[in-house]
Amino acid sequence: MFHGWLRRASVRGLYPARATALGLIDTTAWYGAEAPKQWRERAEGVRKNGLTGMVDFQVSRWFGDKFRAENPELAQAAANVFLANDLEAYASTCVLLGDADVRPFSPG
Numbered sequence: 001m002f003h004g005w006l007r008r009a010s011v012r013g014l015y016p017a018r019a020t021a022l023g024l025i026d027t028t029a030w031y032g033a034e035a036p037k038q039w040r041e042r043a044e045g046v047r048k049n050g051l052t053g054m055v056d057f058q059v060s061r062w063f064g065d066k067f068r069a070e071n072p073e074l075a076q077a078a079a080n081v082f083l084a085n086d087l088e089a090y091a092s093t094c095v096l097l098g099d100a101d102v103r104p105f106s107p108g
Helices: 004-014 035-049 052-062 065-070 072-083 085-098
Strands: none
Touching: 004 052, 035 052, 035 085, 052 072, 065 072
């Protein structure tokens, strides 16, 4: 679940000559002052309870109500991919995202 935007934004900031343009969609450079605490809580929840309890939340963010109603098999397929994540890798990524701040690499 490593967010490609973080990697691309960091590369752009660290190596500006290597990236002349970036297309970043549905992203943020920083999740806010409370992010480290919130993402660590999410990580701990996953470590204790697994990913199953997060499926409905995740699928509702990925697909609109109409799409889910008309394509339950596709929504379930995406949920299955989510559930196949390595728990420790997912939890570690949550911590990374909570600590991430690439605002210094963002223009303006």
